[in-house]
Amino acid sequence: MTERHVLGISGGKDSAALAIYMRDRHPELDIDYFFTDTGEELPEVKEFLDKLEGYLGKPIVRLNPGRDFRFWLQQYNHFLPSPQVRWCTRMLKLKPFEEWVKPWLAAGDKVTSYVAIRADEEYREGYSSKSENLYVRLPFREAGINKAEVIDILESSGVGYPKYYEWRSRSGCTFCFFQQKIEWVRLRERHPDAYEAAKALEKDALEHGSPFTWSKGESLSDLEHPARIMEIKSEYEIRRARRRSNIPVNPLRPITHTIDDIDDIYGEDDGNGACLICHK
Structure with a gap:
């Protein structure tokens, strides 16, 4: 053996x-x-x-x-x-x-x-x-x-x-459904081709009766409207400021925009939804 x-x-x-x-x-x-x-x-x-x-x-x-x-x-x-x-x-x-x-x-x-x-x-x-x-x-x-x-x-x-931790809180596919709405916005800004590919897959799925969209409650076509993008960014900044204010001050580890910060900014359990083979 x-x-x-x-x-x-x-x-x-x-x-x-x-x-x-x-x-x-x-x-x-x-x-x-x-x-x-x-x-x-x-x-x-x-x-x-x-x-x-x-x-x-x-x-x-x-x-x-x-x-x-x-x-x-x-x-x-x-x-x-x-x-x-x-x-x-x-x-x-x-x-x-x-x-x-x-x-x-x-x-x-x-x-x-x-x-x-x-x-x-x-x-x-x-x-x-x-x-x-x-x-x-x-x-x-x-x-x-x-x-x-x-x-x-x-x-x-x-x-x-x-x-990708500069703009996204988890690894995985470009169109992972566990992404937050702000992360879909960032995907569109950083990888527009990938966003368009995800939007096309979603459109095809909806036409075939899929009960799900990539982002809960709205399609990527709706999410990308300029007014909606501004709303998502505003909500994100409010949530970000609130969560940063709750991070304990550690003089040995200054707060920077790293995953240590991102986990709290996005307000999600960073283990939620991870693929079990290798985790995060």
Whole structure:
């Protein structure tokens, strides 16, 4: 029986910090790092993966689902995925991972998957193994590592954060339905082609009777009206100011516009909705 170790990287802060942590703390383990590429990732994610590979000193395996988002959209009657029906996570993230480890498990190998759920995320659960020889470990929870320590790991390594944290609070597809409305506005400003592609997918879905839009309660066509954009930005600034005023002052960590700030600005639990294979 061969022992194998795998660690999924989402392109976000926690999974990147875990990869760095495991590389530095457990050099005796030959870990296979992987990224499930849906074909709809932000360009900043790909840039960050290249940077992380340099630190890890080994390639991050790109898992390709074979059939892209548009194929599965047709299979699901052109209905967009949503927090209630997350077929994109199942078909474009979980299934490629399961297919990747399937030959090892069939051969009787012991496979340990390391998932980046922190100690301050008691409410989160990792991937539920469907095989008796696939084990899931949560090193951050086991070591008592919280968000502040994750940030320290990224900063001290020199890897830092993905650039999309300048305007967005999570990794994932360009049209992830967990985005806040201000993030859709920023996507339109920074990646207009990606926004237009998401709008076209939404239009097609609505024409086929999809009950969901990408952003809750309004279509991207409605969201992009100038008056609506101004309203969203105004609401965001009010929320941002309110949340910043509630951040405890720490003289050892000045407040800057980083993920430490963004999590509070956007007012969301940064673990909410994360794909379970690699978390954030």
